[in-house]
Amino acid sequence: MSMNFALIGAAGYIAPRHMQAVRDTGHRLVAALDPNDSVGIIDSYFPEAHFFTEFERFDRHVDKLRRRGGGEQVDYVAICSPNYLHDSHIRFALRSGADAICEKPLVLNPWNIDALLEIEAATGRRIHTILQLRLHPAIVALREQVRAEARGGKHEVDLAYMTSRGRWYHQSWKGEERKSGGVATNIGVHFFDMLGHVFGALQSSTVHHTDPDRAAGYLEFERARVRWFLSIDVADVPAAARAAGKRTFRSITMDGREIEFSEGFTDLHTLSYREILAGRGFGAGESLQAITAVAAIREAQAVGLVGDYHPALREALSRHG
Numbered sequence: 001m002s003m004n005f006a007l008i009g010a011a012g013y014i015a016p017r018h019m020q021a022v023r024d025t026g027h028r029l030v031a032a033l034d035p036n037d038s039v040g041i042i043d044s045y046f047p048e049a050h051f052f053t054e055f056e057r058f059d060r061h062v063d064k065l066r067r068r069g070g071g072e073q074v075d076y077v078a079i080c081s082p083n084y085l086h087d088s089h090i091r092f093a094l095r096s097g098a099d100a101i102c103e104k105p106l107v108l109n110p111w112n113i114d115a116l117l118e119i120e121a122a123t124g125r126r127i128h129t130i131l132q133l134r135l136h137p138a139i140v141a142l143r144e145q146v147r148a149e150a151r152g153g154k155h156e157v158d159l160a161y162m163t164s165r166g167r168w169y170h171q172s173w174k175g176e177e178r179k180s181g182g183v184a185t186n187i188g189v190h191f192f193d194m195l196g197h198v199f200g201a202l203q204s205s206t207v208h209h210t211d212p213d214r215a216a217g218y219l220e221f222e223r224a225r226v227r228w229f230l231s232i233d234v235a236d237v238p239a240a241a242r243a244a245g246k247r248t249f250r251s252i253t254m255d256g257r258e259i260e261f262s263e264g265f266t267d268l269h270t271l272s273y274r275e276i277l278a279g280r281g282f283g284a285g286e287s288l289q290a291i292t293a294v295a296a297i298r299e300a301q302a303v304g305l306v307g308d309y310h311p312a313l314r315e316a317l318s319r320h321g
Contacts, residue, residue, distance in 0.1 A: 009080030164234035
């Protein structure tokens with residue numbers, strides 16, 4: 001049976017992946033919202049969808065569909081809005097009688113999850129979070145390998161992710177920590193979730209450095225010690241990659257061996273939707289460890305180049321002073 005979807009944040013970077021996922025799973029987008037009207041991409045997927053630039057009109061339309069019934073009500077609300085609005089938009093979805101499908105990070109603070117779980121229980125609707133790296137074939141295989149091991153020690157893991165952004169970034173909501181959560185939250189939370197999914201409970205965290213463009217630290221999980229480095233500055237992309245014209249670089253090594261997962265990213269949202277629609281999605285509680293970790297990183301006092309820090313940090317600081 002075809003179901004009805006609404007989308008909040010239709011003009012954002014990630015919204016087309018949700019539109020494609022709705023289409024590829026055989027359902028309909030009936031309403032979309034964004035304060036910006038540069039949303040011509042909708043025509044490539046659902047040209048008949050109603051579009052709103054004002055939340056109040058969108059709210060009224062979704063409510064009208066709910067009251068009309070007869071198969072016209074919204075079944076799912078996909079949330080691609082700025083991070084600080086996720087909590088409010090999830091609440092809207094549940095109050096509207098729909099399930100919520102929310103981009104990462106689900107919320108900015110762990111206590112928000114407890115409140116959302118209460119609303120979920122009160123409304124009988126579900127919150128689903130997009131944790132697409134958990135579904136990546138290479139990560140699935142890695143988790144199975146780690147869980148099957150009989151070793152007593154911990155793996156040594158290095159994570160580096162540089163995804164360069166232009167000057168626009170700091171003029172947008174993404175450059176405001178109170179709205180995006182900062183670099184560790186905005187570009188790192190799904191990696192931290194993946195690490196917990198593979199290596200178990202988080203046991204300790206040290207922050208070596210944070211600034212508006214980069215963050216670095218150390219995380220210890222049940223089965224791994226992880227040095228991590230994140231950056232949105234193109235200068236932090238390794239020179240060889242930049243010489244090849246690349247502005248993004250990601251690397252995860254375990255015990256000195258590179259884990260290859262550069263391919264297979266394009267269809268993970270559609271796979272996430274298939275899992276959600278089959279009743280196997282990731283609920284709000286699944287995000288708790290990663291959200292707790294990034295919230296603690298925001299509040300931590302950076303210790304500098306002390307202890308087990310990622311080598312990319314020293315290189316970055318030598319360039320930037």
